[in-house]
Amino acid sequence: MKIKRYFAPDIRQAMRMVRDEQGPDAVILSNRRVEGGVEIVAALDFDEQALRDKLEDAEAAESVEVAMSAPAPQVSAPVLSSAVADEPPLRATRPTPRGEQRPEAPRPRSRLEPSTSTVGLLARLRGATPAPARATPSVGGGHNTETVPATVKASRPAPNAHFRSAGEDASAASRFSHEPQPAPAAGANAEVLAVLQQELRRLGKVVDMRLMEAGWQAASRDSNTTRLDLLRGLCDRGFAKAVALNIANRLSTLTDSEEAWRQAKDLLVRQLPVADDQLLEYGGIVALVGPTGVGKTTTIAKLAAKFRLKHGPRQVALVTVDNYRIAAHDHLFTYGRLLDVPVAIASNAEELRRSLQGFLDKKLTLIDTAGMGQHDARLAEQLSMIKDCVIPIKPYLVMSAANQLRGLEAVIRSFGSCQPKACILTKMDEAAQPAAALSVLMQHRLPLSFVANGQQVPEDLHVARADDLVQGCFDSVHEDGDGTGGYGFEDWIANGAS
Known part of the structure; x- marks a missing residue:
């Protein structure tokens, strides 16, 4: 049986260490919190x-x-302490002198x-x-x-x-x-x-x-009930552990619960970064990047439609570099015909450069990219083409607000090489806990530019407002009932989510 002790900052990392080293058949013998994290003792081959x-x-x-260790009792005759009723009478025997060996007769095991x-x-x-x-x-x-x-x-x-x-x-x-x-x-x-x-x-x-x-x-x-109330409330609304601890610790001196929650909302609003580039006012060359299925092409159509309504059809151009999906261009060309704006296709870096040069007279040029998984080898090639283009391109990261906290963090890490300038959150209407997406933006200091809460073009695209988004996180609690979304304060502590 192999027994080993593991130390980790939280229970998730400790359990991952146990699974990685001992496999799913490991048996947890003990667990306790220690200074700096969690200690687990696990055994294999029990x-x-x-x-x-x-x-x-x-x-x-x-x-x-x-x-x-006990002194030998002095007896003059052996005394039977237990026997069965049908055994023959016990014959008297003399005590064995010291140092003399007496052979032992076989006796029943029950005696x-x-x-x-x-x-x-x-x-x-x-x-x-x-x-x-x-x-x-x-x-x-x-x-x-x-x-x-x-x-x-x-x-x-x-x-x-x-x-x-x-x-x-x-x-x-x-x-x-x-x-x-x-x-x-x-x-x-x-x-x-x-x-x-x-x-x-x-x-x-x-x-x-x-x-x-x-x-x-x-x-x-902790005798400070206000701090505990903030921790539980922020967790139930889906905020990340680091964000909740930061808010609760900064307001731990307050005793009035209502005042503490008012200041907590103000802190969340100030901590949520919002982009101030005013894309719909001044335009630019923007590439929308992100994983598959988050709605990049639909978001491009919404942005182009809003900009066209304000500046006219001659000020918008669309470019697609999605050469991996069958009929991937058809979707964007359909939007181009509906909006009466030009659409170009670029299959490599040189074609992208020529297309952008041909649209330099446009105020806004939107680039649609292929949706890929975070582990797709072609993702690095596509991001490199955008990053290394001779004409400056501003990458905007598109993420689904309906995704979970760890999934959103994985997306930011995967697309971090292109250094996105801002973020667009889609599917806000499908998010049970939009606070998870806002927490990721707070932790990574990624400015939020737009939010989308539907499929209608262009009505369901809105400029991000921090106060409305934070208030929406608290309103969703009343709509969902308990507001936990299946992930409450107890799960938050046990899983060590950050």
Whole structure:
């Protein structure tokens, strides 16, 4: 069985380390929060039989140690402590002199010997509670009223004590068989192992919940209820952990909850970067980049339609470099015919340069790019063509607000090589928690230029306003009911989302 300890800043990274190194069959033995993160102890190739053998060996070694450390009792005759009623009478034997070896006759495994190690073991199995000894019959038929703890202490027989007869032995055996017997060590070990195995299975299934409770209890020790209210509220609205902690820590001195929330909204508005290039006023050469399916071509049509309505059809031109999809140009050419604006196709860097030079008389030139996955090898080639063009091009990153937090972060990392100047958020109407997209923009300081909340051209494209967007994050809570969107404060702590 391979046991290893892992340290990580949060539970997600720790669990990822366990899965990467030990695989999905790893068993979580323990977890706790430590300074700087989380500690997890995981095991691989868990062998229940090996653990059972180790426990039995440990208890056997402990009983032997107790027997060797206890003083040997002085007995004048052996006394039978347990027997079965149908056994023959026990013959008297002389005590074995010190140093003399006496061969041991085979005995049934069920017989218990009156040694201090056995008595001590029974006491431990009973919960380490000393049991009073039974009254020992005296010579005159009476009973000795002195009780001796059933531990390592042995009773001395009276000097004139005689051996008990076979009938007395049978009577004692009968009394012994009717008394509650301590569970044998093997049974106790089996019970302990069963409980341990059940606990390990439970920990393996609910390790995230256990860590969540630990994190929440640690946070609950904070006497500042306003800070906790801000953390929970911002989390339920979908804001990233780093953003929520920043806001809550800056307002931790406030005691009025309403004032704290008012200032929290103001801080969010100030932290959300908004582009001030006024693209629809002054135009420029802009390329829309982003993953597949986010609506780049439709967004280009919306921008071109808005600019045409304000400046006329002769001030807008469209260029496409999407040469990877079948009939990819048809969509853009359809918009060009509807808007009565020219459309050009560029399959390489040189054709792109010539097309842009031919449209230098236009105020606004919009470039449509191919939608690719973040791991597509052709993505770097396309981004390089835009970045290295001799005519300056401003890349605008298009992202779907309906995407999750980690997916949005992956998009920004993948398209970071082209250094986008601004961002356009689409599918705002489909986003259960638009605060996740706003959090990514806050953390990466990427200015937001436009938002789209539908498919209609050009009505569903709007200039980004920070106050409206932040207020929309709080309004969505009332529309959705609890506002958690399936990802609440407890999940936020357990998963360590940032």
